[in-house]
Amino acid sequence: MGDLPELLVNGFVSPRFAGVKTAFEENFTKRNELGGACCVYLNGEKVVDLWGGVRDPATGAPWEDDTMVIVFSLTKGMSAFTLALAHSRGWLDYDACVAIYWPEFAQNGKEAITVRQLLAHQAGLHAFHEKVDRSIIADLDRLAAVLAREKPAWPAGTRNAYHFLSLGFYEGELMRRVDPSHRSLGQFFQEEIAAPLGLDFYIRLPEGLPNERLAPLSQPGFVKSILGYPFPMIRALMNPWSDAFRACIVNPGSAVVMDKDRIYARKLEVPSGGGVGTARAIAKAYGVFATGGAEIGLRPETLAALRAPAIPPSEGPFDEVLRGEAQYALGFMKPSAGFTFGHPDAFGAPGAGGSLGYADPAIGLGYGYVTNRIELGIDPDPRDVALRVAIASAIG
Numbered sequence: 001m002g003d004l005p006e007l008l009v010n011g012f013v014s015p016r017f018a019g020v021k022t023a024f025e026e027n028f029t030k031r032n033e034l035g036g037a038c039c040v041y042l043n044g045e046k047v048v049d050l051w052g053g054v055r056d057p058a059t060g061a062p063w064e065d066d067t068m069v070i071v072f073s074l075t076k077g078m079s080a081f082t083l084a085l086a087h088s089r090g091w092l093d094y095d096a097c098v099a100i101y102w103p104e105f106a107q108n109g110k111e112a113i114t115v116r117q118l119l120a121h122q123a124g125l126h127a128f129h130e131k132v133d134r135s136i137i138a139d140l141d142r143l144a145a146v147l148a149r150e151k152p153a154w155p156a157g158t159r160n161a162y163h164f165l166s167l168g169f170y171e172g173e174l175m176r177r178v179d180p181s182h183r184s185l186g187q188f189f190q191e192e193i194a195a196p197l198g199l200d201f202y203i204r205l206p207e208g209l210p211n212e213r214l215a216p217l218s219q220p221g222f223v224k225s226i227l228g229y230p231f232p233m234i235r236a237l238m239n240p241w242s243d244a245f246r247a248c249i250v251n252p253g254s255a256v257v258m259d260k261d262r263i264y265a266r267k268l269e270v271p272s273g274g275g276v277g278t279a280r281a282i283a284k285a286y287g288v289f290a291t292g293g294a295e296i297g298l299r300p301e302t303l304a305a306l307r308a309p310a311i312p313p314s315e316g317p318f319d320e321v322l323r324g325e326a327q328y329a330l331g332f333m334k335p336s337a338g339f340t341f342g343h344p345d346a347f348g349a350p351g352a353g354g355s356l357g358y359a360d361p362a363i364g365l366g367y368g369y370v371t372n373r374i375e376l377g378i379d380p381d382p383r384d385v386a387l388r389v390a391i392a393s394a395i396g
Contacts, residue, residue, distance in 0.1 A: 008025075008028060008052050008053060009021070009024060009025050009028070009050060009051075009052035009053075010050070010051055010052055010065065011037075011048075011049045011050040011051055011052075011065070012048075012049055012050075013047065013048045013049075013050065014045075014047045014048075016047070016394050017040065017047050017048050017390075017391070017394045018394075019390040019393055019394055020038070020040070020048050020050070020387060020390040020391055020394060021048075021050060022390065023386040023387050023389070023390040024038055024050045024052070024387060025052075026386065027383045027386060027387075028052065028053055031382050031383050031386065032373065032375075033053055033371065033373055033383055034053055034054055034057060034218050034371070034372055034373035035052070035053035035054045035055050035062075035063040035067070035215055035371065035372045035373070036051070036052070036053060036063065036069075036279075036369070036370055036371035036372065036373070036383070037050060037051035037052075037063065037067070037278060037279035037280070037368075037369070037370050038050045038051075038279055038368070038369045038387050039278075039279040039280040039282070039283035039284070039367075039368045039369075040283055040365065040366070040367055040368075040391060041283050041284055041286070041287025041288075041290075041365065041366040042287075042363070042364060042365050042366075042395075043291060043363075043364040044287065044291055044364070046280075046283075046284075048283075048391070049280060051063050051064070051065055051067065051279070054372075055067050055215045055216075055372070056215065056216055057216070057218055058216070061212075063215065063372075066200060066213060066278065067213060067214070067215050067278070068200060068201075068202075068213055068214055068215070068276050068277050068278050069214065069215040069217070069276065069277075069355075069370050069371070069372050070217065070257060070258075070264050070274070070275070070276050071275050071276070071277065071282070071351040071355045071357075071370055072254065072257075072273045072275075072351040072352040072353060072355070073164070073272060073273055073349060073350065073351045073352055074275065074282065074349050074350060074351030074355045074356065074357050074370075075168065075203060075270070075271060075272060075273055075274060075275030075349070075351070076167065076168065076271075076272050076273075076331060076332070076333075076349040077286070077331070077332055077333075077347075077348055077349030077357055077358070078189065078193075078201060078203060078275050078277075078282070078285065078349075078357075079168050079171050079172075079185055079189070079203060079271040079272065079275075079331060080119070080171075080330060080331025080332050080349070081189070081193055081285060081289065082171075082175055082185050082188050082189050082192070082193065083115075083119070083171060083174070083175065083330070083331060084289075084298065084302050084305075084306060084330065084331075085188075085192060085193065085296060085297070085298065085302075086175065086178050086179065087299075087302045087305070088293075088297060088298050088299040088301075088302040089297070091178040091179065091180075092115065092174075092178050093115065094114070094115050094116045094119070094305060094330060095114055095115070095116055096114065096115055097111065097112060097113065097114055097115075098110070098113050098114065098115055098118055098170075098174065099111050099113075101174060101177045101178050102144075102148070102173060102174060102177045104144070104145075104148040105147070105148050107148055107149055108149065108150065108151035108152075109151060109152055109155075110123075110125075110150070110151075110152060110156075112156065113152070113156040114156070114157075115174070116311070116329075116330065117156045117157050118156075118167075118170055118171075118174075119167070119171070119328070119329070119330050119331040120160075120310065120311065120313075120328045120329055120330070121160055121161060121162055121163050121167065121319070121326075121328045122156055122157050122158070122159065122160060122161075122313045122328075123152055123156045123163070123170075124152030124153035124154045124155070124156060124158075124159070124161065125150055125152055125153075125163060125166055125167075125170065126153070126161040126162060126163045126164065126166055126167075126320075126321055127153075127166065128146070128150065128166065129150060129151065130146050130149065130150075132146060132169075132252050133252055133256070134252070134256055134265070134268065137169070137252065137256065137268060137269070137270065138267075138268055140172070140173070140176065140184060140269075143169060143172075143173070144173045144176075147169060147170055147173055157313055157314060158313050158314050158315050159313050159315050159318075159320055160312075160313050160317060160318065160319040160320065160326055160328065161319060161320040161321045162319050162321040162322050162326065163272065164254075164272065164273070164321065165252060165253075165254070165256075165270060165272045165273050166272070167271075167272045167331070168185070168269075168270060168271030168272030168273065168274075169270075169271070169272070171185060171271055171272075171331065172184060172185040172186075172269060172271050175188055184204070184269055185203060185269060185271050186202070186203035186204030186269040186271065187204065189203050190202065190203075190204070192296065193285065193296060194281070196295065196296055197284060197285060197288060197295060197296065198284075199277065199281035199284060199285055200277055200278045200280065200281045201275060201276070201277030201278065201281035201282065201285070202275065202276050202277060203269055203270075203271055203274065203275050204267060204268065204269045205264055205265065205266050205267070205268075205274075205276050206266065206267070207266045207267055209266075211262060211263055214263045214264060214276065215372040216263050216372065217353070217372050217374050218372055218373050218374065219353075219374045220374065220375075220376060254273055254352070256268075256270065256274075257270050257273055257274040264276055273352075277370075278368075278370070279368035279369055279370045280368065281368070282357040282366075282367075282368030282370070283357070283366045283367055283368035284366060284368075285357075285366065286348065286357050286358055286359040286365075286366030286367060286368065287359070287364075287365070287366025288366070289303070289306070289359045289361075289366070290359035290360055290361045290363075290364050290365055290366050291361075291364045303361065305330060306329075306330055306332065306347050306359075306361075307345035307347070307361055308329065308345070309329075309334070309344070309345075310327040310328060310329040310334040310336075311329065312327070317336070324338050325337055325338050326338060326339070329347065330347075332347035332348060332349055333347070333348060333349050333350065334346070334347055338379075339379075339380060340380075341356065341358050341360075341367075341380075341388065342358055342359075342360035342362070342365070342367075343360055343361075343362035343363070345360075345361055345362055346358050346359060346360045346361070346362070347359055348367075350380075350384075351370075352374070353371065353373075353374030353375055353381075354369070354371045354373070354374070354375050354381035354383055354384055355369055355370045355371060355384070356368075356369050356380075356381075356384050357369075363395060365391075365395075367388070367391070369383070369384050369387055371383065
């Protein structure tokens with residue numbers, strides 16, 4: 001493809017991380033990147049802050065230093081931060097039953113589900129039986145009533161099943177119940193994490209944020225997207241009665257977070273898939289958690305819980321939705337054979353299409369990568385992998 005245009009990649013890296021800039025540039029020349037950003041914090045210092053490419057393919061507008069993009073399931077990690085902070089404040093016990101905080105939850109066989117099981121995708125609540133559309137999501141009281149009536153697919157703690165969008169809705173109501181001010185998860189995140197840390201990240205995108213700050217997505221289309229998954233998951237996604245189809249494709253489905261006129265939905269909380277922000281915000285948040293979280297009052301006991309190994313379900317780590325092995329704990333994904341990142345005590349969340357954020361407390365590292373070129377499948381994205389290989393090489 002020839003040399004990069006002079007201004008295609010912007011930002012800085014500390015000299016030790018020059019190889020990360022090379023990898024980021026090669027994402028454009030070798031790995032089909034359109035627009036994106038990468039940021040790394042190491043022991044509280046920002047050592048990588050890069051952005052480049054095209055923000056809007058329709059106009060050719062460039063990706064700017066404050067461009068934000070939707071990150072789908074990477075949002076799960078940012079949402080999990082809120083419950084971690086609630087744990088640090090003594091509002092929430094991970095091993096308590098959800099129904100202690102939310103009595104209405106104790107319906108249809110859910111009375112014994114613990115917070116830990118729910119956050120580990122082990123509650124069997126990955127798909128809804130009642131209709132959940134934008135009007136229900138926008139009314140938190142109506143949404144809570146639907147959630148309370150749901151019946152789990154199997155006894156909690158026995159199986160993994162990726163709660164694609166449902167997890168965040170349960171987390172949101174749990175936050176409303178434990179927060180003395182009864183704030184929504186998105187409001188709590190904004191007031192207690194984003195504002196104190198100066199993060200450009202929203203779980204509830206404000207009405208007044210201009211479209212020019214947002215990067216529209218370049219997506220491969222439904223059929224091509226399906227074909228990018230491993231065959232067992234393709235087969236499941238094509239079966240309207242399967243756990244994968246019901247969790248991922250419909251009711252409400254990921255399109256609920258999009259808006260044809262304004263790029264992304266505004267003033268709508270989808271805590272498992274609707275987060276919008278910058279790589280810089282993601283890396284800083286994870287960097288704060290990787291180094292103890294004193295800035296927001298995180299207790300050592302909470303960080304120790306986040307660093308602890310995942311507790312697999314009794315029937316093993318196979319995920320009934322993703323159709324492969326996965327490890328989850330306290331709202332985060334943990335490193336596994338199918339998705340490696342950082343040291344064993346790392347915690348984070350990938351997003352559909354290629355984005356990733358994670359904390360690596362063993363070395364005090366926070367990482368964020370975002371893109372508007374949505375690639376296929378559930379395996380680690382080659383663009384993200386190239387950046388992380390370069391980071392590992394720099395750290396040694």
